[in-house]
Amino acid sequence: MRRDDAWLLDILLACRDVTEFVQGVSREQFMKDKMLQGALCHKLVVIGEAARAVSDEFKAAHALVPWRDLVGLRNRIAHEYFRLDLDIIWEISRKDVPSLITVIAPLVPPGQEC
16 A cells, blocks of 8 residues: 555646646646646546545645545546636636645655655
8 A cells, every 4th residue: 555655746747747737838828738638637537546645644734735526526537528618727827826836746765855
């Protein structure tokens, strides 16, 4: 069984990928780029899957992390992909994910962040 620190690292790395993918990209470019849309959605699903797998004890001890929202976004992307609002995916990728990094990064044990 994986430990919480491994799941946290998965979240952090996926968040970093999201921020890298959108760096220097305009909203208009994003709306035209199906590959980027798919990549961002995939990374957001990874974040949600890892958040779901973190132990309940760890989640309770770190209530500032929006665990339920992360899992909920994953579920929406995975199961309601035909109704996704790309404006929301864009906003999450540009604003919420960088904020999540600041919350998650300190929780990853030293020496594990790549």
